[in-house]
Amino acid sequence: MFKVTEAPLDPQPIVQGVLKESHGAVVTFLGVVRGWSGGRRVLYMEYEAYKEMAEKKLVEIGQEIRQRWQVEDVALYHRVGRLEVGVTSLVVVVAAPHRGEAFAACHYAVDRLKEIVPIWKKEVFEDGGVWVEGEPMLEEK
């Protein structure tokens, strides 16, 4: 349920993998490669991961969600490698009895992913590529 993979991401089997009879709400978030950045045409993106650590951090996000919302069923899949515009890079699925916690937990997962999961992306333009860097998390232990 927590994976970094080079394979294409299909949300439907991931949803089926977390769904239970006790659930009334499933929130799915897809991150896709955008064709524009700062007004410039993006040709494609390159995603790179520190895979062992990234998968560990994805599991941790699942644990954090369980503690905050008592939401059991979370899936986080991140694709890496060269991804073309329009392709899905991220799938987050949260299934819960009611929509409130499912929306909140899904939002939290995406925000948290950008803080602690060691995955980087390079936007490649016609005239070269640029690594996109977020803010460093200096308060990390």
Place this chain on the structure above:
Amino acid sequence: MQVKVRFFARYREMTGQGESAVEVEEGTTVAQLLKKLSLGFPELDNRHFLIAVNAEYATLEQPLRHGDEVAIIPPVSGGEGV
């Protein structure tokens, strides 16, 4: 003793390598390792990164052990477009 240093993204390209085996003295801390590394890779001096030891975020004061894997972690940017 020897530790393995791994570079990712911008730092992998800067240093021209994904990983490097580095010989250090017993009891070397993360900070001391970085100082040693920056002699070979001056780009590492700007410290715009975090450190992980054995796939967990670490402090500069953490002492290293033989065989540890130390990763230079640039600010992360996974997920959808920023």
